[in-house]
Amino acid sequence: MKSASNVDNTTLISKISYSFELLKMRLKPNNSNSQIIPWNDIDEYEYLIKKYYPEAANNGLFQQKVLEIGYGARPWRLICLMSLGIDAWGVDLDKPVYGFNFFRLLGVLRNNGIERFSKSFIRGLFFDIHDLKKIKKELLIHGKQLKIDKSRLKVGNAADEEHFEANSFSFAFSEDVFEHIP
């Protein structure tokens, strides 16, 4: 299966205008005060577990083995869950390029070409360093350290069986992914 960036047919102009809108959104002053740990998602997952898996009602998300399908280039949600102590794993078609890391960026250039490299470079430099600092700071408030277990960030098609043992997860979620699959 092709990488998500390769199946994107949007025009250059719409990509530039989308990036500009994102930049504007990110630069809004009230954005810097918002929480980066996805507490709303965590509450929603807890609610769903209790609703559909009542045997686990007392255990909640923290006692599940959790899978995120399509964690994205900046897998903050998955990283936060791991750091909070949840046994969380993920799979994505594309290798994540979070942070401003020379080797990961070089990998993007090799595998995905100059367009995605430029995007990752700018995002890494202007946003990821700041976001990771923010995650670290917010985790510290909760007595936790940033934990990035790369072995849990599988790369490949979620539909392939090879990534995980059968029946090994008790909760799976996916945000903003299935609507992008052709």
Ligand SMILES: C[S@@+](CC[C@H](N)C(=O)[O-])C[C@H]1O[C@@H](n2cnc3c(N)ncnc32)[C@H](O)[C@@H]1O
């Ligand atoms: C719009 S992004 C969403 C990323 C993340 N969930 C978020 O909320 O920011 C969609 C992600 O789904 C991944 N994806 C699409 N099809 C996939 C598949 N068949 N298996 C695994 N990941 C897939 C893409 O590589 C991309 O990173």
